[in-house]
Amino acid sequence: MKSVDTHLAEILATVRTLAPLELELERTLGTTLAEDIVSPVALPPFDNSAMDGYAVRAEDVAGAPVTLPVIDDVAAGSDELRAIGPGHTVRIMTGAPLPAGADAVVPVEWTDGGTANVTINRPVPLNNAIRRSGEDVQAGDVVLRAGTHIGAAQLGIIAGVGRRRVWVRPRPRVVVLSTGAELVEPGAKLGPGQIWDSNSFTLTAAVREAGGDGFRAGTVADDPAVFLDHLDAQLVRADAIITSGGVSMGAYEPVKEALSPLGTVRFEKVAMQPGMPQGFGVVGEDQVPIFTLPGNPVSSYVSFMLFVRPALRKMRGLPAGPPETVTAHVIGPLRSPDGKRSYLRGVLADDGTVAPVHGQGSHQLAALASANCLIVVPESVTEVPSGASVQVIRL
Ligand code: AMP
Ligand code: MG
Secondary structure (H helix, E strand, O other), X not given: OEOHHHHHHHHHHHOOOOOOEEEEHHHOOOOEEOOOEEOOOOEOOOOEEOOOXXXXXXXXXXXXXXXXXXXXXXXXXXXXXXXXXXXXXXXXXXXXXXXXXXXXXXXXXXXXXXOOEEEEOOOOOOOOOEEOOOOOEOOOOEXXXXXXXXOHHXXXXXXXXXXXEEEEEOOOEEEEEEEOOOEEOOOOOOOOOOEEOOHHHHHHHHHHHOOOEEEEXXXXXXXXXXXXXXXXXXXXXXXXXXXXXXXXXXXXXXXXXXXXXXXXXXXXXEOEEOOXXXXXXXXXXXXEEEEEEOOOHHHHHHHHHHHHHHHHHHHOOOOOOOOOOEEEEEOOOEEOOOOOEEEEEXXXXXXXXXXXXXXXXXXXHHHHHOOOEEEEEOOOOOEXXXXXEEEEEEO
């Protein structure tokens, strides 16, 4: 049997980082920057007030309380400014440019708020409440490096330096297709022998959580020809394909039957539990990566976390490798099959303990939904005593 690490290494060696695109800023959330972002100007671009108050010469209010004339009123966006002479003040708002001659801003709270004259009740330190030009960014500074994940704040600074279009690696478009003659759409009535399709929902959502754009292409029954037709129709819009079901050892395994003859997808046993039957390869002219995951709901989700998620990171231009683990102390003994790496569903607590959930079957989706981590038991270990330290993957 192939090891989990070998399977992941082969996947990461095959998938390619997506080519950069120039996108409108509004569309870049969740993408990865493919260029350095340089600010053409200093930020702030001009000295301005950090508060609503009065621009003054600090030395003029050293003997506060003092009453001084207010010679002008400047709001944010003002461009006609009168310089402040000795003994003068200007009423100023947050973000408004600082008039020449002023060297401090007195917050309105320290004054009587006058508009013709103002009484200032206490002295003000030099430079008080002034935001100096270039305090945040100097002209020519790199504010974000290529390879940065664009979240809300990163998108904000790109706008803040005046850019409207940027080169990014897009979110991978991933089509999710589930197979099984027993599957019906949630919302429809269950007939005898039928179950509601959950995998296509789980996997599409998992793609989105992993920074991709997941498209649920619905379910197909266990007919290899129909499966191939569906796959063909979806290939044009996919950077990757995920299927669930139809890759085990039984009869009616449409994914395996349809793709084996192509010779570009390998179906193998990976030494893990759950999720032993795995397939991976490429399909179509564009060699689109395809992950054919087993149908059991827990198996397909665990397989996604171990193999697809790292692959999506690579496609996004981010560092990619096995999922990160943390050390925890297990409550209760664990069992694991010899020669397979187990990923038991558990609940990791704040005190660093982890307890396996009740219901470790690969069909037990409700148990998975109550877990927040996977407890990893290495291939050579068959029993873990209560209290032992274990590695845990947070979900
Ligand atoms: P398979 O891998 O197709 O042999 O399916 C293994 C098990 O997973 C069977 O019990 C299936 O009914 C179940 N299963 C397969 N696909 C799905 C799905 N999309 N949603 C929920 N259960 C599924
Ligand atoms: Mg099936």
